Amino acid sequence: MVNKISLKLRSILLVSIAALVLLGCSDSGETDTAAVEGSNQGSQEGGADFSGKTLTIVVGFNPGGGTDTSARLLNKYLSKHIPGNPNVIVQNMSGAAGIRALNYAYEVARTDGETVLFAPISLLVPLLGEPGIRYELDKFDVVGGLRSGPIMQFARLDAVAGEFNSSEDISRADNIVLGGIRTSSSLDLMPRLALDSLGLDYRYVTGYSSENTVRNAIQTSEINSFGGTFSGYRSAVVSTLIEPGFVAPLWHFPYRNADGDYPRASFAPDIPTYMEVYESIKGEPPSGEYWEALKLALDLRSVADNMLLAPPGTDPEALAMLREGFAKAVVDPEMIAEVTKVLGYFYEVVPNDYIQQRFTETANVDMASVEFIKQYIVEE
């Protein structure tokens, strides 16, 4: 019996070794061609270039979601444009709404330039002092930043008695039920502040755990308004809610520009900003404590929605090559075409020094508004 088994085992072993050798060959094969094509300035120093190396993009969310998809869209083009054409892979490390991966990149990840983090970055979250945060944003090295569109707010057409013709009609609604994901999410915070600032009465129902579930709840009429990401708007809200004719976009929450103004985001030129709608309802620009808090949230979000970050202290030469690769990738027409096919639009590229500058400036925010938001989140 034992002998028979070991015979079988031996053949399995042979096959597995053969498979491994093949895998190994394909790896070293890449190394060889890259070495021939590129410079051969020695790979032992860890600098020179990325030939034969593997660049790992850590993503703090599950596969198939928005962040993961964006990272995977990027990886082929990073490989193409980073000197030495490294093999680029995406690793998912989900947990604590992305905080776990940020902590990992901050504390554990190697600094040889072969590990980077692709993440939606909130400047507000660290200020709110959520437990479990161990990173400091301004210590990271920014490889590149992308804006993927403003947060939007939607309402069911039947939320308003009679005709729903324009966003201003929401002021006639007397039974708004606002759905959310969790109290601390921007998708909850901004729509709540917006409705409170307008002085509208509403019921707040949070806990839907994902944008998919929120969309389901508005289909079943359990809620009749919600805040969503722009990518969700383009990829699913339009086709499942707006075109079938029961939901309309109310407004978007715009980015602040360099002059401190809030013009319509280039992503959504046809949809009014919250401030526009406010003015046409109230006849004056927004003001008051809810507005101050909303303005802070808007301001802190006006950096970049997704960033590629290198761990603090990353080897400067490697960092320079990563930045070069990123900068070339996001203007590559092939990448633009592929992203546009998947998302329906292309990102806005944000300059690195602007991001780094905003990281440092966070120290000067108005702490009174931060405290206000903290309280507001706990209250529900």
Next chain:
Amino acid sequence: MFSDLLTGLLLVLQWPTIGFLFLGVLFGIFLGIIPGLGVIIGMVVLLPFTFGMDPVSAFALLLGMYAVTSTSDTISSVMLGVPGTSASQATILDGYPLAQKGHAARALGAAFTTSAFGGVFGALVLALSLPLIRPVIQSFSSPEIFMLGVLGLTMVGSLSGGSLSKGLAVAALGLLMSTVGYSDSGAIPRYYFGVGYLIDGLPMIPVVLGLFALPELMELAIRNRSISRTDSAEVEGGGILDGVKDAARHWWLAVRCATIGTYIGMLPGLGASIVDWLAYGHAVQSAKDKSQFGKGDIRGVIAPEAANNATRGGSLIPTVAFGVPGSLGAAILLGALLIVGLKPGPEMLTTEITTTFSMVWSIAIANMLATMLLLLTARHVAKLAFLPGHMIVPAIIMFVFMGAWLGGGDIGDWVVCLTMGVVGFFMKRGAWPRPPLVLALVLGSIMENAYLLTGRVYDGFEWLQRPIVVVISLVIAVTLFVVIRGILRQKRDGANITQGEGVSGSPVFSLPLSILFLVIFSSATVLATDWPNSVKQFPVLLGICGAIFTFFAVVNDGFTFRKTLATEAGFRNAVTRASKDAVFGKASLFMGSLILMVLVMLIIGQKLALPLFIGFYLKFWGGYRLRTCLIYSLCAWAFMIGFYDRVMHLFWYPAWLESQLPALLPGWIPSWLFV
């Protein structure tokens, strides 16, 4: 409509689409067989390949995999008593006893046949009932989802063990465990005791593997007997064809269960998680002779297997047509839809209908392909049941530990797995059913959300008057009534209650667990008192319900314990006898060696520690020749490198050796081979 259906079929049959479908099927079979892998892992591996593929081929690849993991996961449910994926839990109840009787091939034959039937039936029924789908889905809001969860748990709690109070108490415990860490909406982490790992909650897969796999492995290792308790020569009527015939004989049951699977499976949130239990419950309730359920009734295999494959089709349409995925796997499919350039929405049922039908066909064809492949090989797979335990244990240990690691990549995953192994051992020995805990853990956060949302959306108890809520409540009441009547009858007739896991429990193991659970429920309630209302509501409710159920279990155990004391003449004798029955000493040694392996791993890393453990186990515990041990360990090592490292790209534990090794190795040997 008919021509669209045909065009869809032709799209799938094209080359290379059909080739991708075949690849997906092969990969799906592999994922289902290995405990700890499953649909989600499959999506992670396959998703990157779909970038740039044409939609039909991309979905042939994904759906080929997606459709069949719940066919091949039957193998580990039947052979090992370990759910291959959480969709195949109910299959264990009768599948494993069949394997122990030497009828593994028959169970597999029946399971594969009905799986194929369920999968094809689900896909086609769905295609024909497209107009019905929107109203069905839209009538399920938070209150209905919550009640559906309660129904699922009532089914498991009452069917998976001999004792109703124990079953329900375990379900409450599972729900309570799901409240560890942040709730989805709340701002305060619960029951994490300052441990960062727990802030995110208890992960599913390490719990399942620890709870089910470790106790079974212990048994195999300690007694070194094969899975089948009877010799292969003595078994009669246990062949694959007998299983196929069984499936044909019970075709009407399969039809009913596949229907349950299709329609329940499309409900967003938790439909897909509970169908196997609803189907099993239906099989038990509709059977005239219920006496063999839990001891190896083939109907207990047919029902859940027909249902769980049917859900795969069921969850597809809501995902593509309304952007409402019914499960995490379906949520990833939704992501894939965008990647290939399609958008969910009604157009998927109008202008893109041929693509949608090609997906339906992919599922149907994948199911048939998988069943053919598995039926052809089932004869060999079933032989594993007659192998000595020592040859099986090491490989499964590797799969269990790597599977536990896959989800989170944290050493906490291994600690949870080992802890649940100990709990599972006591539960098994003490006749506490384990399946309710797992289902409750799956449903926990969905049910809590639905419960809280219901409270926020509806005033007072008006939600209880919603028609579907009333219907589900009635089904729950009937289920409980049937079960309680059954228990009372058995008591009156003096027969032993021998359904499911409640077969050979000893109060010596059960009573300490009862008391432990009672302590957990009451302290959980006390700890929660100061939390904000939305954060504490659910745990407090569970703490109270759990304590009541456990109280009944304690009283019951107390009586049995007194009886045991009387027959065994004294406390000490009773304890000695029970621990001897459970081979407590050897079990501790087994657990001890696993803990030692984990400690060694902290220094040398997983890629070396697991193969080393395997070698040592075979040599010193199994007494095999050095050559066998070496070859086995090398195979394990090769699998870890080849699959988990090169294909999965997972995060390995940063062991001490990792920082040292690169300096020691010559440049031409890559260090990923070892750490």
